[in-house]
Amino acid sequence: MANLPPSHYPDIGHLGEDLVAQWLQSTGWIILHRRFSSRWGEIDIIAQYDGRTEEKLLTQHSALSTQHSLLAFVEVKTRSSGSWDAGGRSAITTQKQAKIWRTAGIFLAQFPEKADYSCRFDVAIVYCQRISKNLTGITASQEALATSSVDGYKFKLQEYIPAAFDSSIDNG
Template sequence: MANHPPSHYPDIGQLGEDLVTQWLQSTGWLILHRRFSCRWGEIDIIAQYQGEQVEEQGAGEPGCRGAGVQGSIALSTQHSTLAFVEVKTRSPGNWDAGGRSAITLQKQTKLWRTAEIFLAKYPDKADYPCRFDVAIVSCQQISALPTQITSAQNTLFSSSVAGYEFHLQEYIPAAFDCLID
């Protein structure tokens, strides 16, 4: 078997991020940036979820004719939410619990500082509620998959790309607190 150069192999991390991006878009998120980087680090995905418009039934002004419209509808818009998403793509038998152990306090600090740079660069987003999410993706080379079909009922989203099978195993919203100085 020939040893191929590293450029021959697909970027598994990017393919895992592609899967998470597709899933986020399918659930209503708008992708603002992929691999946003600055001197502090990199954020894999920055996504925005638009707040939904909520219709509230107005009762009008009781006892006042012409002053209010009985049964009018007022629209109130909730603010958008920003998610800074760290994607961990791992193969079976990995050493760090599917990537969960790689989200150290030091990594959280880097993500927090990178998010601050993003918000400084895009001040129109600075007042949005923000959170840090973690996506756990498993991947396995298709030729290495067992011939027996296994259940993927715990998978949120799946795809096959470049000879690999990818599964979004877990999506953790607000995975860590933002209490870092």
Template structure:
């Protein structure tokens, strides 16, 4: 049997981002943008913690979230190995472009988060994947199961001046 065309397969990265966006929303975050592009790259998710949930006299927060979706047993530590210094610089520059386009958010506290999502193709003859530790959230889509395994707030500092 021939393989179906690649358009038949789900966009694994997009589905991983969907899971993270849903989880952030459930945690009280407002999703401002998905896949924000600049000449330097893209930011998967840009989210704001609503002002009504903040403590008195604290600034609103904006999180620039890099989502890494991988199958278990991959070569780059679940995607953490792909967040190189060069990638951090690109994300920082793209964040600067976002803040230039939305100057009302320029004084917000900004942080750079990383979300690690594992995916596994669900096969009828195999039981569901057991994750340890317990995932923060899960999503089933097509024949895949997604697990938000780690969410690393402020995973790295802005490197935009390099």
């Protein structure tokens, strides 16, 4: 049996990011960018949450109307169950955090109108499993925040960690 070319297989990481982006949107977030890259690295998802409601009606000052806006720079880790790196958690090293932090700085420099927003660095843990055509057993699993099935795989947003790491990383 011949091996299929790599282009035949789905990009599991991108499909995991799709699930997280859909879940964020369903919870009131606006997706600003996907796979934003700079020379320092890439941020999987940049999302904005606007806490502006009645406050916008009460004031004409733009500084006040942005005080509840929040940007989330989201790192998505998609893994199969039993992965060697704790579901992707241990892959988010201090070096990786510094790259994300620097890339977030590039984003804010490119979009200065967002520079006064509160920012945080979130991590989403997505598990994927190949869907077997001969699935006969029942498996127990934790409740997922969101699920999807795409291209013969089942994806579960198992954990979403707001403010997973601090922005005060040493840039040295």
